[in-house]
Amino acid sequence: MPPEILPIVEKILSANDLLALENRKLLDEHDVLAVNVMASPGAGKTSLILHSIRALQGRLQVGVIEGDVAGRVDADKVAETGTPVVQINTGGGCHLDAPQVQSALKQLPLDEIDLLFIENVGNLICPTGFALGEHVNMMISNVPEGHDKPIKYPGMFAAVDAIILNKVDLMPYIDFDLEAFRTAVRALNATAPLFEVSCKTGEGIEAWAEWLQAQKRG
Amino acid sequence: MPPEILPIVEKILSANDLLALENRKLLDEHDVLAVNVMASPGAGKTSLILHSIRALQGRLQVGVIEGDVAGRVDADKVAETGTPVVQINTGGGCHLDAPQVQSALKQLPLDEIDLLFIENVGNLICPTGFALGEHVNMMISNVPEGHDKPIKYPGMFAAVDAIILNKVDLMPYIDFDLEAFRTAVRALNATAPLFEVSCKTGEGIEAWAEWLQAQKRG
Numbered sequence: 001m002p003p004e005i006l007p008i009v010e011k012i013l014s015a016n017d018l019l020a021l022e023n024r025k026l027l028d029e030h031d032v033l034a035v036n037v038m039a040s041p042g043a044g045k046t047s048l049i050l051h052s053i054r055a056l057q058g059r060l061q062v063g064v065i066e067g068d069v070a071g072r073v074d075a076d077k078v079a080e081t082g083t084p085v086v087q088i089n090t091g092g093g094c095h096l097d098a099p100q101v102q103s104a105l106k107q108l109p110l111d112e113i114d115l116l117f118i119e120n121v122g123n124l125i126c127p128t129g130f131a132l133g134e135h136v137n138m139m140i141s142n143v144p145e146g147h148d149k150p151i152k153y154p155g156m157f158a159a160v161d162a163i164i165l166n167k168v169d170l171m172p173y174i175d176f177d178l179e180a181f182r183t184a185v186r187a188l189n190a191t192a193p194l195f196e197v198s199c200k201t202g203e204g205i206e207a208w209a210e211w212l213q214a215q216k217r218g
Numbered sequence: 219m220p221p222e223i224l225p226i227v228e229k230i231l232s233a234n235d236l237l238a239l240e241n242r243k244l245l246d247e248h249d250v251l252a253v254n255v256m257a258s259p260g261a262g263k264t265s266l267i268l269h270s271i272r273a274l275q276g277r278l279q280v281g282v283i284e285g286d287v288a289g290r291v292d293a294d295k296v297a298e299t300g301t302p303v304v305q306i307n308t309g310g311g312c313h314l315d316a317p318q319v320q321s322a323l324k325q326l327p328l329d330e331i332d333l334l335f336i337e338n339v340g341n342l343i344c345p346t347g348f349a350l351g352e353h354v355n356m357m358i359s360n361v362p363e364g365h366d367k368p369i370k371y372p373g374m375f376a377a378v379d380a381i382i383l384n385k386v387d388l389m390p391y392i393d394f395d396l397e398a399f400r401t402a403v404r405a406l407n408a409t410a411p412l413f414e415v416s417c418k419t420g421e422g423i424e425a426w427a428e429w430l431q432a433q434k435r436g
Contacts, residue, residue, distance in 0.1 A: 071369040144260065170388065
């Protein structure tokens, strides 16, 4: 009788995950906290980043990687603030990946950056499947999008470390059930803080900036 | 010297495209016009379908296939109107495909349906890459999403036969440059009609319903 052989299957890292680990190592060497910013198209990713840059001025130096299918309008807006920024165009790709971020990191002055926002492509589904090397995953939901989004896109709401509900200034004009939204979020994610903000009025931005600073202190 | 051989590469249909052709044939046999409804999460796909059902009452019998990553809230809303509806849950998939639609078609009373809305998963990128058997591709953009969406998601705006700009009732509360939006749309798509509507007030719905009816008369 032959000796019993127990097959041992270890988790094999994908090529993307291996490069994400390299990105993470590079970020750590330069003491940069990387935040993966995910949301639907038009949820306010760039607006939130611009508000965060202003709110963190004098506290943390920010850098930005902008991901879009096409165009450079977002990178141009960030560059106007004097913040180091690199635009990635995926050319049809529906999410960023670690190789794209690796090539962007080479073009950023990492020694001068404390906090790096990586703005992912506008998409509530695919980006969670691709590690970039980030330390924090966050998403932006928004009032006009409707309170049922956690039910329809549970993967994203479950995967993130922080959730922003943007455009709360539009609450009076929209049938948005805030309690139903909060309950649906909590059913999927018991721990992520939920920040209710308006990138139009600035409401709620300071609490978010303080949370980011706390993550940086680790 | 050997005779010259000219390699001829014909377009090979993917498995998805082959099933899409089968779907199209089945729809044509039952004289059903199928409309692929694409948009970001929360753009108002289900709201537009509900408005269209009401507007077309007495003119066209509507059927609906609802596509979502998870949940059945949309199908429940449609079922309340007495309209035949099937919910597809992609379980993480970021777009519908022809096999999913084929299985849904088998559950619909096609002989009683004139117009079939296929509501795709909320995503401005991936759905255009997968034929379902539809006759008409359309998309819904919306005011809170911002006027720069054509620049950032050109593939979808270029691919569709009709474009709806929803939530025009929110125009007074949002910095939306309508002329910039129209110009960006026209640069990508010279022929698709652009309907400016509000699923809150009903503005613009009748023009859209008449256009649908004209497609049906074909």
